[in-house]
Amino acid sequence: MGALAVLACSAPSGAETIVLRDFTLIDGTGRAAMANQSLIVSDGRISWVGPSARLKVPAGARIERLKGKYVMPGLIDSHVHLGLVDGIAQNLQYQTAENIEKQLRLYAAYGVTTVQTLGTEKDLIFPIQQMRQRRGAMSRVYTVGQGVVFKGSYGGVPGLDQSVATPAEARDMVDRQVAKGADLIKLWVDDEFGMLEERMPPQISSAVIDEAHKDGKKTVAHIFYYDNAAELTREGVDAFAHSVRDRAVDDALLGQMKAKGVWQMAATLSREASFTYRTLPFLDDPFFTRGVTPAVLKELASPERAAKLGAAPNFPKYAPTLRHAMDNFAREAKAGIRYGMGTDSGPTARFPGYFAHWELELMVKAGVTPMQAITAATSANAEFMGAKDIGTVAPGKWADLLVLDRNPIADIRNSRAIDAVYIAGSKVPTIWQTCTGRPAAACGARP
Ligand SMILES: [Zn+2]
Structure with missing residues (x-):
């Protein structure tokens, strides 16, 4: 750690030594869960983890007994957008540091302790990115800054x-994004179900990819079509931010992706699923409702909104789009393509934190195991992002932890049974301790 990082780490409670003991560990690597484990947190980082029988409690340490509970790394969402909305109203004017920090606290409350923003943030994201090694109640931020849009085609936000x-x-x-501090480079190649005149052409996408690589940065592409996935793979793209959604991926593409090491960084199944509903199916779920205001809930439940969404020309296209996304994700996983977990939450009606848990559930529905989904959302995402001090429960890593009351390997929906969330060894308020815009009694019981 350099001098600058030390300065940035001056928040309180860091010097405390904490012992979490007697839990079942899911360490994020994909290794089977281990019973009767303990860990020591010193100065915000994990300094030891192992069997409780070998634990040596440091003098003066605060001890938390977690018998019957499950400890795993905090979730990483590799595809989000920050500060685009106030409630569900979307406008770039809402993108203030204050609103972004509010959303980062909400991600943290849901156990999503790191997010990677994909290309719709003003330059104010960079000072927030810089704070990611500081302790606090907010998720850590990795960012592409602004993604590259081809003139008049799909992607980005107005303004x-x-x-x-x-x-x-x-x-x-x-070069400008890299100079500002972008962690990687994003490009969009799509035409909104053919509604836009053109997509980013190969001479542009290949220039983006080549320049990013010259600058030492990975590239991640928004794609929809099989043909663009194949072309971008030829051009050397590093990852896709969505599934192929127009048709089935075949052995030719899978083979090329595997040979060139292209990741399915985010399958965004929750995004595709959300578009298939006129009225979202979780409006009475306290795990969701605690994170939104009564006004947002009322709007989401309104018959007028449902009618408007159902009448949109693209509405019938979303169910087959979701099926392709799920089937193709499953095919890639089976073929040995590397994958992370990402939701594309942040734009209107795609909710921070809640969507990460829905995404895990949909990944499992698509065909991977709960352990594979959790590994994607922790160590795999960290590996793709080059985030060396998060993603697993191991000595030297930040103590970004999710403590669960029930076993997520037995049922992935148990990722929602959140008992505690730690960022750098400090407890942050969980969604079950949050009650947005209403009295606590009105927020619904924790199941
Ligand atoms: Zn996105």
Whole structure:
């Protein structure tokens, strides 16, 4: 740790030594759960983890007994957007540091202790990114800054200067994002079900990918179509931020992705699923409702909203889109393509934190095991992001931890049985201790 990082780590409670003892450990690597484990947190980081029988409690340590509970790494959501909405109203004017920090506290409350933002953030994201090694009640932030949009085509948000028309402009934009501190580079290749005139052409996408690699950064592409996935794979893209959703992936593409090490960084199954509903199916679930205001709930439940969504020209396309996304994710997993967990939460009606737990559930429904889904959301995401001090429960890592009352390996929905969330060894308020915009009694019991 450099001098700068030490300065940035000056928040209180860091010097405390904490012992968590007698839990079942799911360490994030994919290794089977281990009973009767303990760990020691010193200065925000895990300094020891192992069998309770070998625990040597340091003098003066605070001890938390977690018998019957499950400890795993905090979740990482590899695909989010921050500060786009106030409630469900979407407008770039809502993108303030205050609103972003509010959303980062909500992610943390749901046990999502790190997020990676994918390309719709103003430059104010970079000072927030810089704080990721500081202790606090907010999720850590990795970011691409602004993603690259081809003029007039899909992607980005109105009001951000992120459109390019030529390969030279594309290279210049990549260099600017890298200079600002982007962790990786994002590009969009889509045309909104053919409603837009063109998609980003290969001469632009290949320039983005080449320049990012020259700058030492990975690239992640928004894709929808099989053909674009195949072309981007040829061009050397590092990852996809969504599943292929227009048709089944075949052995040719799977083989190419595997040979070139392309990741399915995010399958965004919760995003695709959310579009298939006129009225979202979890409006009476306290795990959801605690995170939103009564006004948002009322809007989400309104018959007018349901009618409007159902009448949209693209509405019938979403169910087959979701099926392709789930089937293709399962095929990739089976073929040995590396994958992470990402939701694309943040835009209107795609909810921070809640969607990460829904995503895990949908990944399992698609065909991976609960352990594989958890591994994707922890060590695999950290590996892709190059985030060396998060993602597993191991000595030297930040003590970013999710403590559960029930076993998520037995039922992935038990990821919602959140007893405690730690960021750098400090407990943060969980969603079960949160009650947005109403009296506590009105928030519904924890199941
Ligand atoms: Zn996105």
